[in-house]
Amino acid sequence: MTTREQGPRTLLSHTQLTRGKGPAVYWTLLIAIVVIFTLAFIGPLYWMVTSALKTGQEVAQTPPTLFPANPDPQNYIDAWNNLTLGKLLFNTIYYAGGALLFQLVLDTAAAYALSKLRPIFGNVVLGAMLATLMIPAMVLIVPQYLTAIDLPILHISLLDSPFAIWLPAVANAFNIFLLKRFFDSVPQDLIYAGIVDGAGPLRILWSIILPISRPILGVVSIFAVTAVWKDFLWPKLVEPSPETRTISVGIYAFAGGTPQNVVIAAAVIAAIPTVIFFLIFQRSIMAGLTTGAVKE
């Protein structure tokens, strides 16, 4: 590709890049940048995947080898069997899927009420929800834990129950905010048309609002799933049994008595689902990330 299309004007002008030494400098810098960033961001991942294919001896070797001498999947097999990764993966998927479902139902309903039904004191409720964004999670960890092990009024413990992850996931002000802002942009005329046709609030949400809100629902879904997958301290506290652990917590719990290479093999396996998920949904993820952030 020798002719580049003229995109929007940035710091450097089109002329600066195409005249004189411009192209030579540009291409050198471009290649340098691509190489440096590939090394910095793929390099460690390559190291991780291949080192887990080496024997313990080869890993301790100096200087380290770039390719495993005898690639051996044994560490991966050990990790899968000894750390019960199948069970841990299932738990994590179960928690993530449930959190997604709870958020889609309850947060969407809440955002719809705040955006379109606008009950009295709705703005106060929204403000109280948004205020939780200012509180660092660590500050609340102790009282949250005490609440989870002894729910007020009901006096039941959520310890080792999936609800200990699903219910707190609903209290996500950022996702409610994203949904509400999108619903705000649905023309009111559409809603009135629905009312005239005799549709109730639920029918309006289901048949008018949700079908046109697919992009934002996708974004919120992705956020909901990755948040559960990446979370560490909360699942460590509320799902302490070996049978209910998430994969990150399980790897951490086993790390002490397991060979390093096996731990790394387990870490690779834990990362594969999110990496695949990311590569599939990268467009929506990147779009979603910036819808929330850049708009004054």
Add this chain to the structure above:
Amino acid sequence: MPSATVAPSPVHASRPAAPARRPRKAGGQKITNNVTGYAFLIGAIICFALFSWYPMVRGFIMSFQRTRRGVTTWVGWDNYERILQDPSFWTAWKNTAYFTVLALVLGYAVPFVVAIIFNELRHARGYLRVLVYLPVMLPPASALFLYKYYAYDPSDAGLFNAVLKFLHLPTSQWMQSTSMAVPAMVLASTWMNMGGAVLIYLAALQNIPGSLYEAAELDGAGLFKRIRHVTIPQTKLILSLMAMLQVVATMQLFIEPLILANGAGTQDSATSVAYLIYQHGFFQNDLNGAAALGVIMLVVLGGFSAAYLRLSAKQE
């Protein structure tokens, strides 16, 4: 119904249409709207009440109480005094402050520079964006074990030491050295988290009108003058917002010391305020002390926010 075919876009968020078109609303209908409104809200409200609002109040109250053998008594400032006397308290704050400052230099300036460079590239931009965001998607525990065992391996077989040795530079003990522990955590944490900031800055840079650069160029502004007088002022809002978010995020430094340093590290060299909360709450069975430390953390952050708001108000 022609308007039905127009898909709304979040960019053109508009207020609801003129009230003249609203169907008549009797007093009775208003009440049902409130009832249905709260029927839709109730699930989320219960979850917020249980896991956000109530814990906020409870944490504050707990910090002035002491529970021993199931009996709770008011103890005034006792928990705060005990926390302040913890020998790790000041080290934890010192490390957290050091981490926050280093993370601001590295984790805040680097993504902005990277975004400016990416924005100038006419090729490979999509690939580079995926690249920097990839570590954000990894479970932090996975990424940190990678750093712990391979990158920060203190022997010469470690990835970083091998590179340093290759370049004939002195190698480091990384997490086992008292002076390198915090910088090593900042490096790992920046690698894991910078992707989000890069993407947000990139989006902000793409919103800068090209005519501003053209005008600056006509006025004879060179590359760095254009960055100083066009790029930075045009992205000031998002830059200052991200600075605030970054401080809040780095103050919560927890999983890095837990995994990289097995907790507090050599001579408390990696301990953090968040880690101290965890230690008091879940190891020393001092839930009230942990709540007090949480309140202290919130007050410090509140002070930061107030200073930040005053500063940004002054600049206007």
